[in-house]
Amino acid sequence: MMNTTNIKKLQVLTLVPLLMMSTACASASVTEDAASGNEPAVKETVTEESAAAVTASAAVTAKTEYFTERDLEQTPDLTDAVRYTVSDGQDINISEEGVYVLSGSAKEVTVTVDAADDAKVQIVLDGVTITNTDSPAVYVKNADKVFVTTLAGTNSTLTVSGTFTADGDENTNAVLYAKDDLVINGEGTLTVNSTKHGINAKDDLKITGGTLVINAEDKGIRANDSVRIAGGTITIDAKDDGIHAENDDDDSVGWIYIAGGEITVSSGDDAVHATSTLVIDGGTLNISGGEGLEATDITINDGDITINASDDGINAGRKSSAYEVAITINGGNIKITMNGFDTDAIDSNGNLTVNGGTIDITGQSAFDYDGKAEYNGGTIIVNGETVNAITNQMMGGMGGMHGNMGDMNGQMPENGEMPEMGEMPSDGGFQGGHHGGMRPGMNENSGFPQPNSSTDTQSDTENKF
Secondary structure, three states, rough: EHHHHHHHHHHHHHHHHHHHHHHHHHOOOEOOOOOOOOOOOEOOOOHHHHHHHHHHHHHHHHHHHOHHHHHOOOOOOOOOEEEEEEEOOOOEEEEEOOOEEEEEEEEEEEEEEEOOOOOEEEEOOOOOOOOOOOOOOOOEEOOOOOEEEEEOOOEEEEOOOOOOOOOOOOOOOOEEEEOEEEEEEEEEEEEEEOOEEEEEOOOOOOOOOOEEEEEEEOOOOEEEEEEEEEEEEEEEEEEOOOOOOOOOOOOOEEEEEEOOEEEEEEEOEEEEEOOEEEEEOOEEEEEOOOEEEEEEEEEEEEOOOEEEEOOOOOOOOOOOOOOOOOEEEEEOOOEEEEOOOOOOEEEEEEEEEOOOOEEEEOOOOOOOOOOOOEEOEEEOOOOOOOOOOOOEOOOOOOOOOOOOOOOOOOOOOOOOOOHHHHHEEOOOOEEEEEHHOOOOOOOOOOOOOOOOOOOOOOOOOOOOO
16 A cells, blocks of 8 residues: 555656556447446556557656656756865765765765755756765765766766765765765766665665766666666666565565667666666666566556576566556567576566567577456567467476476466476466466556545655756
8 A cells, every 4th residue: 555655756657557547448348247346347448659648648658657857958057066176085074965076086985965855956066976885976965956967078987996985874885875865967977886886876866867877786777666767877786686576565666667779788686677667758778687577566658678698688576565466568669689598588476567669589488377368459479470469478488397386277288298398378377377376366446556544745856956
């Protein structure tokens, strides 16, 4: 269950299914099970043209819902800016709202923001270089929101080379570490080098512009509540996850939204990992890792996505109790190359729905799902051949056992032999995939939780400008 604030944060995620319902209503057929009292089930016919129109409309709305005007401004107003030239061992403390410009090169310097709860602070990087041994280069202790903006034509570098030291009870473990909302934007280049995380925001993290290069021994980008990307060129080399959203205290958040940008990730584990929802409305993603995209509920509406994975390419698993496990593909161009034999290109521990787009898979196992699959539109290519169905691959790529067999919803062949390569039909045989028992399907509101009795009515847009 979610409070009103979290519902506001996720409002736009419902735009695509709602708009699709409106677009396809002329061809919808409605049935109702009067005995059970269930709401009508609507079956839509979704064309690629209608899906494209819907996703374009949703992406425009998303920018107003997910990003403020100031988030999207790439050129800072320096009229009243305070300027600092960094010096070795001289920390900079910011306690007032305003714009602050950093330049120069220094070692053992931390820029600390400790301002009022409603303060908005903008730190402008003007070709600054900071190298620390054990402390963040930028540490946001308190503020409403902090912008880190790169100036056009400049290159800035922030590095932590040793083991991070905690600040009392606060485990500061990133080069840019924020206890409040953080925005990365601008028109210049920022390189972040870290022995732990590159960037860590305890609330929301937004990236809307600039060129960002992250080299991290742990996670490249991490946030508790959400990661939102609207633009920019982002390159991440991380030993753990590339982009990660997770809140240990509230599993209804920890979500990721991507509307644009050019994103390249090389990761030792998941390239993109969300606890609750992952929605891609646009952008270019070229990602590689153990798994490409992972979340409880994954929706792809648009974008050019290239995935190289050694485990699952796209994986939906039970990480949040607030959402049903599902993968929904409405559009986009998705190319998945699997680098392991006993792996799945697209793996849902719940339902799998393809309404549009192009999916091009190279690998032994194209699909695995534990709930039900629907193929309503789009193009699916598996190992160079266009197919017209979503098959269920229970046994993994080479037919070896990959875990529990799940429920048996059909009969074994009379001769007792399994189909070649462990491939199971989508309409019978073994259902449940390699994860074991059946998962519940999508709920009636497409997996979006209903608000609880919380009286928190402050919207995400309010107090964010």
